[in-house]
Amino acid sequence: MALLGLANKLLHYISEHLDSERDINAFAQAIHRLYRLQNSYLYRYNGGEYGNALQVASARGHGVDTMATHSRRLELKATSRL
Secondary structure, eight states: OOGGGSOHHHHHHHHHTOSSHHHHHHHHHSSHHHHHHHHHHHHHHHHHHHSOHHHHHHHHTSOHHHHHHHHHHHHHHHHHTO
C-alpha cells in the first residue's frame, strides 16, 4: 500500500515513533501531503528535544520567524482546549 493511501492519523502515528528529527523531517518531505501534516509535529519535536525551539533557532541564526509562527499556532491550540 502506498503512503498516500494511509489515513492522516496513521501517518501521524508513524511519525511519532521515528527516532530522530532527521527521520521525521525525511518522512515529512517524502510527499507534499505529509509535509503539510507533519511540519508542525516536527517543530513540536524539536522544541521538546531542545527545550525551547525559539532559542535553538535564534542560536543557529535562522528560522526564527518560522519557529515563532509555529509556536503561536501551538499556543493557540493549547489555550483553545482549556
